[in-house]
Amino acid sequence: MTGSSTTSPRSPARRTTAVVVVGLLATLAAALALVGAPSAGATATTTMVMEGRGWGHGIGMSQYGADGYALHHWKYPAIIEHYYTGVKLGRVANVPIRVLLRSGTASATVTDAARFNATWTASGKVRTAHLAARATATVTWSGGAYHLRAGAGSWSAGTPITFVPLTSRLELLTANDNGHVGHYRGRLRIVHLSDGLEIVNSLSLETYLYGVVPCESPASWPLAALQAQAVAARSYAYRLTGRGGSFDVYCTTASQYYGGADSETVATDKAVNSTKGIVPKYKGTAIVAFFFSTSGGHTENIENVWTSSAPVPYLKGVPDPYDTTSPYHTWPNNPIRRTPAQIAAAMGFAKGPLRAVYVVKRGTSPRVVKALLIGDKGWAVTNGASLRADLGLRDAWVYFTSLSIARSATTVTYGQAVTLSGRRYPQLAATRTVALHSRLIGGPWSSHGAAAKAGSSTVDGYVVRFTGFSAKVVPTGTTQYYFSTPAAMGAYALSTHVTVDVRPAVTIKAPSGTITAGDGVVLTGTITPAAAAETVVLQTLTSSGWKKLTSATPAPDGSYSFTWTAVAGSTTLRAVALPATTRFVPGASLPVTLTVASS
Numbered sequence: 001m002t003g004s005s006t007t008s009p010r011s012p013a014r015r016t017t018a019v020v021v022v023g024l025l026a027t028l029a030a031a032l033a034l035v036g037a038p039s040a041g042a043t044a045t046t047t048m049v050m051e052g053r054g055w056g057h058g059i060g061m062s063q064y065g066a067d068g069y070a071l072h073h074w075k076y077p078a079i080i081e082h083y084y085t086g087v088k089l090g091r092v093a094n095v096p097i098r099v100l101l102r103s104g105t106a107s108a109t110v111t112d113a114a115r116f117n118a119t120w121t122a123s124g125k126v127r128t129a130h131l132a133a134r135a136t137a138t139v140t141w142s143g144g145a146y147h148l149r150a151g152a153g154s155w156s157a158g159t160p161i162t163f164v165p166l167t168s169r170l171e172l173l174t175a176n177d178n179g180h181v182g183h184y185r186g187r188l189r190i191v192h193l194s195d196g197l198e199i200v201n202s203l204s205l206e207t208y209l210y211g212v213v214p215c216e217s218p219a220s221w222p223l224a225a226l227q228a229q230a231v232a233a234r235s236y237a238y239r240l241t242g243r244g245g246s247f248d249v250y251c252t253t254a255s256q257y258y259g260g261a262d263s264e265t266v267a268t269d270k271a272v273n274s275t276k277g278i279v280p281k282y283k284g285t286a287i288v289a290f291f292f293s294t295s296g297g298h299t300e301n302i303e304n305v306w307t308s309s310a311p312v313p314y315l316k317g318v319p320d321p322y323d324t325t326s327p328y329h330t331w332p333n334n335p336i337r338r339t340p341a342q343i344a345a346a347m348g349f350a351k352g353p354l355r356a357v358y359v360v361k362r363g364t365s366p367r368v369v370k371a372l373l374i375g376d377k378g379w380a381v382t383n384g385a386s387l388r389a390d391l392g393l394r395d396a397w398v399y400f401t402s403l404s405i406a407r408s409a410t411t412v413t414y415g416q417a418v419t420l421s422g423r424r425y426p427q428l429a430a431t432r433t434v435a436l437h438s439r440l441i442g443g444p445w446s447s448h449g450a451a452a453k454a455g456s457s458t459v460d461g462y463v464v465r466f467t468g469f470s471a472k473v474v475p476t477g478t479t480q481y482y483f484s485t486p487a488a489m490g491a492y493a494l495s496t497h498v499t500v501d502v503r504p505a506v507t508i509k510a511p512s513g514t515i516t517a518g519d520g521v522v523l524t525g526t527i528t529p530a531a532a533a534e535t536v537v538l539q540t541l542t543s544s545g546w547k548k549l550t551s552a553t554p555a556p557d558g559s560y561s562f563t564w565t566a567v568a569g570s571t572t573l574r575a576v577a578l579p580a581t582t583r584f585v586p587g588a589s590l591p592v593t594l595t596v597a598s599s
Contacts, residue, residue: 060292535577
C-alpha cells in the first residue's frame with residue numbers, strides 16, 4: 001500500500017405511549033406549579049455518526065479491485081491500463097535498489113547458515129572479515145567508530161560495514177521496522193547516522209519484488225492480479241531509485257511492504273518473473289504507480305487526496321466495480337459513533353463545542369476534499385486526508401451526520417408542555433423524516449413524528465444546509481426522549497437521551513374568615529394525578545427554610561386535608577407531594593400566608 005500510514009487490511013488474508021400531544025390534554029393553570037414556569041432547559045447536546053467505504057488513500061490501483069477484475073477474466077495489461085489513465089506498458093532495467101530495514105537502532109546483528117563476509121573501507125582499500133557459518137555478528141557504534149564482534153573476533157572500522165553472503169542468504173536477527181526478523185537476498189549495510197544505526201538491504205529491483213508482491217497481495221489471488229501488483233510495485237520502486245541518500249525505499253507501507261526472502265511464494269515469484277522489467281509508462285517515462293487496498297467502488301484524483309499535489313494525468317479517479325470482495329468495500333463497523341468532544345480533540349478544534357463536520361467538496365468519488373468543522377464560537381477548514389489521519393479512518397470516503405437535541409425544560413409540572421428540538425447536519429432529504437422516541441421511566445419505547453424544516457446558513461462563504469425539527473409534548477410522567485434520522489448509508493443517527501422530570505400538580509386552600517390563635521384550621525387540597533403521591537407533607541417557612549409540620553396520606557381521588565393549630569402572627573404554609581413511583585419527582589403547591597389574630 002504505497003504512500004499510506006495505515007496498515008494494509010491484507011492482515012486477515014495473512015493475517016404505552018409516554019407522550020400526550022398538546023391539544024389532546026388541557027394544561028393545568030400555572031398557579032398550580034411548584035414554580036410559575038418549567039425549569040430552564042439544558043444546552044443542546046450533539047451526537048455524530050460516521051459511515052464510510054474503502055481502505056487507503058484511493059489513488060491509482062485498488063488491489064482488491066485488481067483481484068475483482070482478474071476474477072472477471074481481465075489480464076494484467078488491461079487492469080494496469082484501467083487504473084492508470086493513458087499509460088502504455090514498457091520496460092525498465094533491473095537496477096539496484098536500497099531498502100531501509102531498520103533505523104535508529106543501537107546495534108545490528110546478522111548471521112548466515114553458510115560462511116559470509118563483512119567488508120568496510122580503510123585507507124582506500126576494502127577490508128574483509130571472514131565469518132564462519134552460523135556466527136553471530138553484531139555491529140555497534142561508539143567513540144566515532146564501528147565495532148564488529150563475531151565469536152572470538154572483533155574489528156573496528158571508520159566506514160559503514162557491509163555483510164556479504166557467499167552461498168546462502170543473510171539472516172537479520174535485529175527486528176526490522178515492521179517488527180520482523182528473517183532472511184534477505186542481497187547485502188546488508190550498516191550505516192551510522194545521528195539517531196543510531198541504519199540497516200539497509202541492497203539488492204536488484206527484480207529480487208526486491210519477490211519480497212514485496214506476497215506482502216501486498218495474497219498469493220492465493222489469480223495470477224493476473226498478482227502480475228498487476230508486480231508491475232505497479234516495480235514502477236513505483238523504480239521511480240524512487242538513484243536519488244542519493246543512504247536508501248531508496250522503506251520496508252514499511254510508507255513505501256510498499258517488503259518482507260524479504262521469508263515472505264516469497266511460488267505464485268508471487270511467477271508473477272514477478274512473468275512480467276520481468278514491465279512497467280506502465282506515460283509519455284515514455286515509468287510512472288509513480290500508487291496503489292492501495294480497497295476503493296469502495298471508485299478511485300480518486302491525486303490532487304483531491306493530497307491537496308498540495310498538482311494534477312497528474314495518469315492518476316485520475318476511475319470506476320472500480322469489482323472490489324466488493326474486500327471486507328472493507330463498505331466498512332464493517334458502520335455506523336461509527338463518536339462524541340463531538342472526541343472529534344474536536346482529535347482534530348485540535350477549540351472554537352466552542354463542535355456541532356457538525358460539514359463536507360463542502362467531494363472528489364470524483366465521494367471522498368472528502370474539503371470540510372468545515374462548525375462550532376458554537378467559530379469554524380475551521382479541513383480536508384479529507386486530515387480527517388482520515390486525525391480520526392483514524394480507513395479512507396476519506398466518509399459521510400458525517402450530526403444530530404442534536406435540546407429540551408425547553410428539565411422539569412415540568414404535570415399537565416405542562418415541553419418542547420424538544422434539534423438540528424441535523426447535513427440537510428435531510430425531503431422524503432426522509434425525523435422521529436421522536438419516548439418512554440415513561442420503566443416503560444416501553446414509542447415513536448412519533450417531529451415537525452421538520454429545512455434551513456441554511458453561510459459559513460466561510462459556503463452555504464451550509466441543515467434540517468431543524470421540534471416536537472411539543474406533555475409528558476404524563478418522568479420521560480426519556482431521543483431523536484433519530486436516517487444517516488447516509490442506511491444506518492440511523494441517534495441523538496443522546498434526555499430526561500424530562502414531571503412533578504405532581506399540588507393545590508392548597510385555607511378557609512376564609514378570621515382565624516384566631518388556637519383555632520384548628522383545616523387546610524385542603526388536591527394532587528394531580530391522584531396516584532402520583534404516596535404522602536403529602538405540610539411545611540411552614542422558617543428563618544432557616546421550610547420545616548415539616550405534619551403529613552397525611554392522600555385519598556384515592558388525590559384529595560387531602562390537614563388540621564393545623566393556628567399560631568398568632570403571620571405563617572406561610574405549603575403542601576409537598578412525595579411521589580409514589582420513580583415516574584414523578586416531588587411537587588409543591590404555591591405557598592399560602594395566613595394572618596392569625598391573638599386570642
